[in-house]
Amino acid sequence: MATCSHLLLALVVVAAAVDSTAAFDQDHTPFKPIPDLSVPRIQELGRWAVQQHNDQTGDRLTFTRVNGGQFQIVAPALNYLLDIDATNVHGTASTHTALIFVQYWTNTQRLDSFN
Known part of the structure; x- marks a missing residue:
């Protein structure tokens, strides 16, 4: 039993x-590809992610552009996985990947990772 x-x-x-x-x-x-990376909101998210990374780490990267990205619906919000071009204080270019959680109806943005 x-x-x-x-x-x-x-x-x-x-x-x-x-x-x-x-x-x-x-x-x-x-995750699905972002159809138009030139949309100002996508570029703003990339710039914001670089600034958040700088604030958290003390790095001094300068945002150049979002050169690739995907989005994922995470009800009731979105995750963005962005490939971001930036330069350091010596002018050396690099590409970083940022994962950003966005909930538009609460005006919430959170940088979950930046590599």
Whole structure:
């Protein structure tokens, strides 16, 4: 009887895990390419990400442009994965990847990573 109870408990745990994974997938879409990187809002997000990175690390990068990017719907917000060109104080160019969480209806922006 104890073995049957353990088996039943294991099945309930697996079913709950599968159900929670399905709910997660419904709230998150795959990343998709940003169709037009020249949109001012995308360039502003890139500039903001560089400034946030500088404030957090003490680096002194200068934003050049967003040269690539993707977005993901994370209900009820968006994640942006941006490829950002910047230069350091010596004029050396580099490309960085920033993950930015944006929730427009609460006016929330958060830099989740910058590499």
